[in-house]
Amino acid sequence: MFCARCGKEIKGFGLCVACYLDLNPIYVENFEIVRCPVCGHFLYKTWNEKIDNMQIIKNIKFPEKIEVRKIDLHYKISKILNFTARIYGKYNNEEFEREISGKCKIIKKICIECSRSARGYYEAIIQFRGNEVQIKRAMEFLNINKKFISKVEEVKNGCDVYLTSKDFANSLIKIFSDGGATIKLSKSIGGVKDGKTVFRKCILIKFPDLNVGDYVLFKNKICKILKVGKILICEINNKEKRIPINKVAKIPKDELSNYLNTIEK
Ligand SMILES: [Zn+2]
Numbered sequence: 001m002f003c004a005r006c007g008k009e010i011k012g013f014g015l016c017v018a019c020y021l022d023l024n025p026i027y028v029e030n031f032e033i034v035r036c037p038v039c040g041h042f043l044y045k046t047w048n049e050k051i052d053n054m055q056i057i058k059n060i061k062f063p064e065k066i067e068v069r070k071i072d073l074h075y076k077i078s079k080i081l082n083f084t085a086r087i088y089g090k091y092n093n094e095e096f097e098r099e100i101s102g103k104c105k106i107i108k109k110i111c112i113e114c115s116r117s118a119r120g121y122y123e124a125i126i127q128f129r130g131n132e133v134q135i136k137r138a139m140e141f142l143n144i145n146k147k148f149i150s151k152v153e154e155v156k157n158g159c160d161v162y163l164t165s166k167d168f169a170n171s172l173i174k175i176f177s178d179g180g181a182t183i184k185l186s187k188s189i190g191g192v193k194d195g196k197t198v199f200r201k202c203i204l205i206k207f208p209d210l211n212v213g214d215y216v217l218f219k220n221k222i223c224k225i226l227k228v229g230k231i232l233i234c235e236i237n238n239k240e241k242r243i244p245i246n247k248v249a250k251i252p253k254d255e256l257s258n259y260l261n262t263i264e265k
């Protein structure tokens with residue numbers, strides 16, 4: 001058979017791919033992408049860290065008789081978003097490949113998390129207490145997830161961190177308890193919202209006063225700490241041993257020599 005428009009030989013009836021796409025071009029509909037200027041997340045159904053390819057692909061419009069097999073998408077984000085889509089498809093028993101480029105505006109909108117922390121909103125308070133070195137390390141860890149932090153308050157023997165997400169606060173419990181800290185949970189009344197009392201979760205995280213290089217007593221033996229955690233890794237008689245943190249007693253540095261004497265006798 002021959003194409004009714006250009007006369008090229010074709011497998012089916014009617015038009016060849018080139019003519020069909022000439023008359024019914026693939027095009028990109030105008031669209032916008034919403035991005036939070038604070039954390040850089042994208043809005044598509046919900047707030048996501050990355051762009052969902054469908055966010056772009058759904059705006060590429062295909063003529064009715066085109067069967068799309070595959071789309072390879074590449075995009076670049078600056079002030080606007082530029083993209084190229086390589087389309088693999090089929091029309092009238094003929095396979096084809098086409099490339100289409102497009103761009104769209106990026107609209108700025110503060111996401112839910114960022115707007116909550118800007119307003120001083122919080123769902124949980126983490127109270128870090130105890131070992132200063134470990135509190136400092138914990139704060140460094142939390143600062144990676146800054147968007148969840150609503151406020152930080154220095155207090156007498158530690159600091160209180162106000163978090164915008166209860167789920168994020170909960171995820172910290174395991175991390176710090178595995179790290180050797182004792183955890184205590186409580187609730188505080190955070191006011192009334194829509195006629196209901198709102199409770200806020202309070203998580204007290206107390207770090208043990210133990211650091212790498214400290215000496216502890218375990219079953220009347222002196223051990224040196226190699227790693228701090230719920231399970232300590234210690235050195236006893238040149239051997240590594242795993243000991244639960246609640247089974248040891250710390251030896252103050254100035255009393256270490258006394259201990260060494262008594263035990264060796
Ligand atoms: Zn043709």
Ligand SMILES: [Zn+2]
Nearest residue numbers: 036039111114
């Ligand atoms: Zn944000």
